[in-house]
Amino acid sequence: MKINNIGLSSIIFFITETMFLHAGLTEILNSAETGSIYSIIIGGLLSIIIFFLIIRIINYEKDLNIFLKIEKVYGKKVSIIINFIITLLFTLYFIYMLWSINTYVQNKYLDSTPSFIIIFMFLVPVIMSQKNGIKTISKVSLFLFFITLFIILFSIFNLYSSIEFENFKPLFNTPIMIIIKNSFIFSSYFVTPVFMLLITPKNLTNTPKKINKHYFFFFILSLVNMLLLFSFIIGIFGIDLAKILSYPEYSLMKKINYFDFIQHIENISTLEWLFSIFISSIISLNFIKEYINYLNINKVVFYIIIIICFFLSLIIFNNTTIANNIIKNYFIITFYIPLILIIISFNILKRNKS
Numbered sequence: 001m002k003i004n005n006i007g008l009s010s011i012i013f014f015i016t017e018t019m020f021l022h023a024g025l026t027e028i029l030n031s032a033e034t035g036s037i038y039s040i041i042i043g044g045l046l047s048i049i050i051f052f053l054i055i056r057i058i059n060y061e062k063d064l065n066i067f068l069k070i071e072k073v074y075g076k077k078v079s080i081i082i083n084f085i086i087t088l089l090f091t092l093y094f095i096y097m098l099w100s101i102n103t104y105v106q107n108k109y110l111d112s113t114p115s116f117i118i119i120f121m122f123l124v125p126v127i128m129s130q131k132n133g134i135k136t137i138s139k140v141s142l143f144l145f146f147i148t149l150f151i152i153l154f155s156i157f158n159l160y161s162s163i164e165f166e167n168f169k170p171l172f173n174t175p176i177m178i179i180i181k182n183s184f185i186f187s188s189y190f191v192t193p194v195f196m197l198l199i200t201p202k203n204l205t206n207t208p209k210k211i212n213k214h215y216f217f218f219f220i221l222s223l224v225n226m227l228l229l230f231s232f233i234i235g236i237f238g239i240d241l242a243k244i245l246s247y248p249e250y251s252l253m254k255k256i257n258y259f260d261f262i263q264h265i266e267n268i269s270t271l272e273w274l275f276s277i278f279i280s281s282i283i284s285l286n287f288i289k290e291y292i293n294y295l296n297i298n299k300v301v302f303y304i305i306i307i308i309c310f311f312l313s314l315i316i317f318n319n320t321t322i323a324n325n326i327i328k329n330y331f332i333i334t335f336y337i338p339l340i341l342i343i344i345s346f347n348i349l350k351r352n353k354s
Contacts (some may be wrong), residue, residue: 007138009214010145012194014279016222019189019332020148021100021273025233028182033239034167035182036230042179043186044223050191051219053343055212058202060350067294072308075351082342085277087291089335090196091309092282098122098313101277115214123310126278131288134200137282144275151272152225156232163235188336191224194219195339196283199290234267249273321335 028036061069066086072080102118110118129140197215205211233248242248287307292302 003135003200003204004142005205005207005211007142008134008197008200008205009211009218009284009322011138011141011197011279012215012218013145013148013222014141014226014276015193015196015283016190016219017226017273018097018100018193018276018280020226020229021104021249021277024186024189024335025230026243026245028185028230029239029248030243031175031178031182031185034170034234035172035179036167036234037227038174038179039109039182039186040227040230043183043190044227046183047191047223048219050343051188051194051216053347054191054194055215056213056347057198057343058212062202062208064235065201065290065294066195067291068197070346073346083291083294085338086195086342087288089338090284090287091305093193093335094281094288095309095316096312097277097284098309099104099316101281102313104273104277116310119310119313119322122278122281123306126281126285127306129278130282130289132147134204134286137142137279137286140282144279148275149270156228159232159236163232164238165235165320166294167235167238175209185332186226188332192224192332192336192339193280193283195343196287199287 021200028039057066057069061072064072067079067083070082070086073079074082098119101122102115105118105122106113106115130137200210222343229249233242235244237248289302292299292305
């Protein structure tokens with residue numbers, strides 16, 4: 001059975017948003033301030049360029065996954081190193097997802113619950129969802145997307161009247177270099193996780209000729225959603241208040257008061273972010289599993305890696321302040337630059353080989 005195009009493409013909507021939860025939003029708002037909107041627009045254009053480079057990789061050798069494509073383009077020996085580095089990066093990404101869900105749930109829902117219980121309870125459905133492969137994952141993603149779409153439309157309809165356009169002023173007070181810097185930050189958070197979809201060969205989809213258009217549709221939809229999110233946060237709170245909020249997207253949802261009788265529904269409205277972490281965790285874990293299959297080693301290793309990631313998520317990010325500094329100052333650079341270099345070099349070498 002082939003994988004449904006739309007279901008597989010809907011994964012993009014979730015994985016492009018995950019890095020903005022807590023870390024990305026606050027970093028850009030604090031740095032670019034009202035110029036954040038310009039950073040999103042410029043960063044979005046940069047992300048589209050990188051996205052099309054990823055699409056070119058998807059179109060190359062449509063029957064192969066990314067590990068086999070890298071082996072064919074870089075050669076057997078070099079590919080061993082590159083494939084290991086890529087998998088290591090997404091293993092770190094998976095660990096970050098575990099920390100992110102733990103921090104978010106503890107801060108907003110279960111502040112007295114031990115971290116290991118929250119992460120363990122989160123890991124169980126993640127492992128079960130990826131167990132049956134990308135086809136099941138795509139079905140879950142599409143189902144969650146429709147719920148998320150309803151939440152977004154509901155939120156926009158309820159919040160747009162609360163926007164005060166004075167909060168966007170001054171319009172041109174942010175230095176251009178700050179805007180450009182944050183454009184790169186936005187792009188790094190936004191487009192890098194799309195690389196994980198390269199694990200699924202294009203010809204496994206039910207209509208390979210249409211998959212690129214579906215990918216692009218959900219990519220643009222997510223980009224518009226991020227632009228709206230930043231606009232609503234600044235327009236409703238003002239930049240001074242937005243900069244000091246730990247989870248501005250959660251505070252934004254607390255503003256919803258539907259017809260004056262449905263109040264305090266932020267716990268439902270912020271499900272979008274929980275869905276994003278959930279899907280991103282499944283996809284990154286699936287990436288690791290496919291690497292284990294590629295190496296043709298015992299599947300027990302896969303579960304050992306999960307256990308290691310579980311404990312590392314508790315140890316590495318034990319101190320929240322240190323964790324935030326690592327994520328904002330080191331994590332995305334370590335994660336972004338190697339992947340961009342691989343994407344660019346792959347396209348160059350592929351062209352030379354053709």
